[in-house]
Amino acid sequence: MEIKSFSDLSKVINMFHDNYFWKPIWEDLEAIKKFDAHIKTIEESKGWDRSRNHEKGKVLEDFAVFLFERFIDSKVTKNRRPADNEMDVETVLSEKARPAFMNDYMAPKVICECKNKKSAPIDVGMVAKLYELLSYRGSKFGVFISLNGISGYGWRFGEGKRKKILLRYGIPLISFKVDELESLSSEGNFYTMIKEKVHRLYDEADDETPDFPNHDHRELPIRLFEIVGHFKKFELIGDSEEHQLRERITMRYGTLQAEDDD
Structure with a gap:
C-alpha cells in the first residue's frame, strides 16, 4: 500500500498485529524467566504475615511494571501519592505509532492500581478512587491487577460501579486477576487481552x-x-x-x- 497521507499511515498501523505494539513474553526466553519469577514471588507473598504488607504491594506493582514496559516505546513509572500513601503504576504510551484502539481508549496514559490482598476483592470505594485519580492525572483509562478481581457481578457492588462510571463519564476501568495473566508466559498478548476486556465491559454495560x-x-x-x-x-x-x-x-x-x- 502506498502511503500518501496520514490517513493512509493510520490504516497501515491498524493492520499491524498486536504483537507489534506489545512484545510477547513467550517469544523471549529471558522475559519468560522474569515473568515466572514474578508469578512465583506473588504466590509466595500470599503466605506472608501482615508485617510484610508493604512488600506484598510492591510485588504486584513490580509485576505490573514488567507487563506495561513491554508496550513499545512506553514510559512506565511508579507514583506514590502523599494523600493516601498508596502507589500506582503510570504508563505513558508511545506517541510515534498508535493503533486506533489505543488512541480511542488508552492514550495518552494508563493508570494501574495493584491490590495484593488474598482475602478481599476490589470494592466500590477502590473503583471510585481510581476513577477520580484518572481525571486528576490526565488519563482516561484505568486498570486493576489483583488476586481476587472486582467485587460483585452485574450491576452490584464494584462491578456495578465501574459500569455506571462508563455510562456516565465514558471512562473504562478494567480488571485482571493474576491467574488470568499467567498464560502470557506461553501464549497470547496483554494488549489483546486489554482489548477483549474493554469490548466485554462496553457490551455488558449495554446489555439490558x-x-x-x-x-x-x-x-x-x-x-x-x-x-x-x-x-x-x-x-x-x-x-x-x-x-x-x-x-x-x-x-x-x-x-x-x-x-x-x-
Whole structure:
C-alpha cells in the first residue's frame, strides 16, 4: 500500500498485529524467566504475615511494571501519592505509532492500581478512587491487577460501579486477576487481552437482558454461550450455526476463563 497521507499511515498501523505494539513474553526466553519469577514471588507473598504488607504491594506493582514496559516505546513509572500513601503504576504510551484502539481508549496514559490482598476483592470505594485519580492525572483509562478481581457481578457492588462510571463519564476501568495473566508466559498478548476486556465491559454495560437466576459472578460471554446452548437444545439453530456463534463470541471476548466455586 502506498502511503500518501496520514490517513493512509493510520490504516497501515491498524493492520499491524498486536504483537507489534506489545512484545510477547513467550517469544523471549529471558522475559519468560522474569515473568515466572514474578508469578512465583506473588504466590509466595500470599503466605506472608501482615508485617510484610508493604512488600506484598510492591510485588504486584513490580509485576505490573514488567507487563506495561513491554508496550513499545512506553514510559512506565511508579507514583506514590502523599494523600493516601498508596502507589500506582503510570504508563505513558508511545506517541510515534498508535493503533486506533489505543488512541480511542488508552492514550495518552494508563493508570494501574495493584491490590495484593488474598482475602478481599476490589470494592466500590477502590473503583471510585481510581476513577477520580484518572481525571486528576490526565488519563482516561484505568486498570486493576489483583488476586481476587472486582467485587460483585452485574450491576452490584464494584462491578456495578465501574459500569455506571462508563455510562456516565465514558471512562473504562478494567480488571485482571493474576491467574488470568499467567498464560502470557506461553501464549497470547496483554494488549489483546486489554482489548477483549474493554469490548466485554462496553457490551455488558449495554446489555439490558436479565441475569440468569442462580448464576452469580457469571460474565457476559459465559451467558452468551449458555444462550447459544439453549437455542441448540430447543432446535432453534443447527450444528453449524452453533459452531459459528461460539466462534464469534470467542473472537470478540477471548477464551472463557474458568471461575472459582467460592
